[in-house]
Amino acid sequence: MHKVAYGTEDIEFKVAFSDRKTLEISVLPDATVEVVAPQEANLERIKQKVLKRGYWILEQKRFFMSLHPYEAEKEYVNGETHFYIGRRYRLKIIEGSASSVKLKGKFIEVITPDKEKTSKIKQQLHNWYKLQAKRRFEERLKVNYNKIKVEGIAFPKLTIRVLHKRWGSCTKHGITLNLNLIKAPVYCIDYVIMHELCHLKVPNHSPAFYRLKEKYMVDWKERKLVLEGVR
Ligand SMILES: [Zn+2]
Structure with missing residues (x-):
């Protein structure tokens, strides 16, 4: 397994060599990253390519992990990413007595009686979905x-x-x-x-x-x- 730092995140990836002429980067269904490279490619060059596509790789990983039936446990806190119809939204949690869930621009706005009660927020979101x-x-x-x-x-x-x-x-x-x-x-x-x-x-x-x-x-x-x- 190899690794490059992209911003504050590390991208880990596996490399396989083949007789092909071009380098291909895939994010696999389990959110791991695989690079298939020409035989003559060296690791430095591969790392540069991975960095160049870093944004896309991280987007793809997030997207996949959120879709995955075994989705990692969410925390239901402000700023957390949740997907809806292929788009990425951030949670905006507001305390208020009239519970509701609404899309507002790039946010999924959740009005809930108690911000700390994440099980309630989870339930509200589940019902909304x-x-x-x-x-x-x-x-x-x-x-x-x-x-x-x-x-x-x-x-x-x-x-x-x-x-x-x-x-x-x-x-x-x-x-x-x-x-x-x-x-x-x-x-x-x-x-x-x-x-x-x-x-x-x-x-x-x-x-x-x-x-x-x-x-x-x-x-x-x-x-x-x-x-x-x-x-
Ligand atoms: Zn079938």
């Missing part, structure tokens, strides 16, 4: 369903809950979406919805399933990579 997810996922489900309904699929029942290992799942009665998906960009939300809608026609991951998915979402692979933090 759930409310937004219900509205946004239903809207996206309709849009995507309209594209694929010619396949003779019945409009599915939608369930939203925190899933620990997957973004979505489905049964013959309907589809379930991971609440944390509300933190991802719309085109990733659409990707998961379309994947599950295709399963209503083809339940397994056979070639027929992929043909169907390709037909209704030609760029699904790119969307998947973004969702997994590997763009």
